[in-house]
Amino acid sequence: MVALENLSKTFNSKTSVVEAVKNVSLRVEQGEIHGIIGLSGAGKSTLVRCINLLERPTSGKVFLDGEEITAMSNRELRLTRRKIGMIFQQFNLFASRAVWRNIAYPLWRGGLTKKQMADRARELLALVDLSDKENVYPSQLSGGQKQRVAIARALANNPRLLLCDEATSALDPQTTSSILELLKKLNKRLGLTTIVITHEMHVVKEICDRASVMENGEIVESGEVFSLFANPQRRVTQDFIETASNFSKINSMIDENHVITRLRPGERILKFRYMEKSEAEALVSAVSRRFNIDVNVIFANLEWVGDAPLGGIISVVSGDSRNIDEALLYLRDKHVGVEVILDNTRVSETNYA
Amino acid sequence: MPNVMSKPDILWRSMTDTLAMLGWSGSLSFLIGLILGVALIVTKKGGVMENGVLYQTLDKVINFFRSIPFIILLAGLIPLTRIMMGTAIGVRGAVVPLVFGATPFFARQIESALSELDGGVIEAAQSMGSSPLEIILRVYLKECIASIARATSIMTVTLIELTAMAGAVGAGGLGDFAIRYGHQRNQIDVTYVTVIILTLLVSVIQMTGTVIARKNTH
Numbered sequence: 174m175v176a177l178e179n180l181s182k183t184f185n186s187k188t189s190v191v192e193a194v195k196n197v198s199l200r201v202e203q204g205e206i207h208g209i210i211g212l213s214g215a216g217k218s219t220l221v222r223c224i225n226l227l228e229r230p231t232s233g234k235v236f237l238d239g240e241e242i243t244a245m246s247n248r249e250l251r252l253t254r255r256k257i258g259m260i261f262q263q264f265n266l267f268a269s270r271a272v273w274r275n276i277a278y279p280l281w282r283g284g285l286t287k288k289q290m291a292d293r294a295r296e297l298l299a300l301v302d303l304s305d306k307e308n309v310y311p312s313q314l315s316g317g318q319k320q321r322v323a324i325a326r327a328l329a330n331n332p333r334l335l336l337c338d339e340a341t342s343a344l345d346p347q348t349t350s351s352i353l354e355l356l357k358k359l360n361k362r363l364g365l366t367t368i369v370i371t372h373e374m375h376v377v378k379e380i381c382d383r384a385s386v387m388e389n390g391e392i393v394e395s396g397e398v399f400s401l402f403a404n405p406q407r408r409v410t411q412d413f414i415e416t417a418s419n420f421s422k423i424n425s426m427i428d429e430n431h432v433i434t435r436l437r438p439g440e441r442i443l444k445f446r447y448m449e450k451s452e453a454e455a456l457v458s459a460v461s462r463r464f465n466i467d468v469n470v471i472f473a474n475l476e477w478v479g480d481a482p483l484g485g486i487i488s489v490v491s492g493d494s495r496n497i498d499e500a501l502l503y504l505r506d507k508h509v510g511v512e513v514i515l516d517n518t519r520v521s522e523t524n525y526a
Numbered sequence: 527m528p529n530v531m532s533k534p535d536i537l538w539r540s541m542t543d544t545l546a547m548l549g550w551s552g553s554l555s556f557l558i559g560l561i562l563g564v565a566l567i568v569t570k571k572g573g574v575m576e577n578g579v580l581y582q583t584l585d586k587v588i589n590f591f592r593s594i595p596f597i598i599l600l601a602g603l604i605p606l607t608r609i610m611m612g613t614a615i616g617v618r619g620a621v622v623p624l625v626f627g628a629t630p631f632f633a634r635q636i637e638s639a640l641s642e643l644d645g646g647v648i649e650a651a652q653s654m655g656s657s658p659l660e661i662i663l664r665v666y667l668k669e670c671i672a673s674i675a676r677a678t679s680i681m682t683v684t685l686i687e688l689t690a691m692a693g694a695v696g697a698g699g700l701g702d703f704a705i706r707y708g709h710q711r712n713q714i715d716v717t718y719v720t721v722i723i724l725t726l727l728v729s730v731i732q733m734t735g736t737v738i739a740r741k742n743t744h
Contacts, residue, residue, distance in 0.1 A: 225653055227649055227653060247657075254653060255654065255655040259654075261650065265644070265647050265649065267647060267668070267669060268647075269668055270668075278654065278664070281660075310744035311744075323650075330654075
């Protein structure tokens with residue numbers, strides 16, 4: 174569907190040369206929601222602008238359905254852009270046009286009468302659940318409503334591809350969820366291939382099928398969302414996962430000698446993580462029953478990616494030392510990663526993961 | 527108001543002259559200034575029709591004309607005015623220097639009015655496949671009607687000032703009327719009446735601009 178080949182974008186200014194995107198190759202399949210996650214300045218916005226050539230790449234090629242966009246004339250490019258919808262962090266609606274006229278903007282010169290354009294706008298407003306706002310001006314809308322109008326406008330010409338540049342970053346968490354839900358619905362209902370740029374981990378978790386992690390202009394890791402987040406290979410990916418969980422708190426609790434981290438002899442603090450897609454089993458009660466140990470949960474962070482649980486728990490485990498060791502072997506067979514955070518049974522720390 | 531009452535025909539003539547000068551030079555300055563202002567915005571670095579050479583040229587030419595005092599422009603343009611209009615005096619003779627005086631100023635005003643538009647909106651239009659011309663007509667000019675209206679009323683009021691000055695070199699109009707009778711012949715009521723008429727004129731222009739701007743702000 175979308176293929177980027179060795180894409181680079183360099184910005185030259187008098188004082189410096191910035192390589193915003195470095196030799197990126199990426200394929201996004203038809204009907205996929207692909208997330209591109211990275212810290213600000215990682216080059217993700219530049220990368221997405223290279224797809225519809227709002228930024229012309231310094232080198233490399235962009236293909237949409239086999240057609241090379243980077244080789245098109247200006248006129249062909251403009252026609253192709255009508256088939257690529259784009260939404261933005263700041264919505265970018267036309268303030269002087271009522272909602273329906275915003276949506277009708279890209280329909281101009283499409284051979285429709287004014288009435289047909291109004292009808293199409295109404296149809297799109299219904300699709301984004303904003304039917305009562307057609308004659309309102311953007312300034313009277315909330316952020317979430319503005320983004321819905323922007324989505325409707327981006328869909329006016331039945332695009333094959335939707336580019337979302339930090340589309341939820343200016344919205345509160347609740348509105349973010351509703352916009353993400355809408356994007357997912359559109360993806361399902363229209364088969365709309367979607368590329369989502371974000372710096373928020375939960376956006377990727379919530380709607381993406383596959384994701385790429387960007388750092389310093391490069392895609393450092395890419396893959397199916399579950400495996401990407403279950404087994405992050407790169408530091409930056411791990412950091413993103415940390416931001417979405419409360420696990421890092423355990424370290425400061427140990428430093429502060431929090432009451433729960435003052436272990437009695439034989440106790441350990443362990444972190445369990447799902448490493449592979451698995452059926453959700455009652456693992457905690459299973460190991461405590463089978464091996465006669467106590468599992469006291471301190472932190473739990475479980476998310477559902479598709480139908481598989483992602484995340485894990487941190488808990489204080491106590492009981493007979495040999496029983497605990499056996500329990501850990503049992504969990505490893507179930508593809509649960511175990512990491513020892515604090516151990517009051519032996520001198521050296523062991524990593525079972 | 528004995529002095530004013532004794533020459534209603536001259537007063538009337540002065541008013542129509544002022545309005546004629548204002549109408550002609552105002553429309554021409556509006557049109558040319560708008561084109562130049564848009565040209566400045568779109569040829570600027572990062573503009574939708576980026577063109578460094580054209581931008582630099584326009585920029586320098588506009589600065590040049592803006593830096594010439596109007597009274598010197600009036601005299602300096604006499605030969606050109608003769609060629610274009612066939613005369614250098616009267617309303618016809620005044621239009622050329624007035625346009626030269628007001629247009630560069632208005633072009634800058636338009637440039638600053640259009641630069642208020644958020645770049646993201648332009649980007650959105652580009653992402654929807656709009657051509658540069660379409661962006662000028664359907665985005666810049668449409669989105670900036672309010673600030674263009676405000677700039678236009680400022681430009682028109684400035685033109686009234688300039689017509690008074692042009693009056694001094696034989697263009698006629700209210701400014702000339704006030705100087706000739708009110709000032710030089712010390713007919714103080716003529717000055718007062720002229721000032722009142724000009725105040726009304728300025729108010730009407732300012733109000734029109736404000737109303738248009740308000741109607742186009744949502």
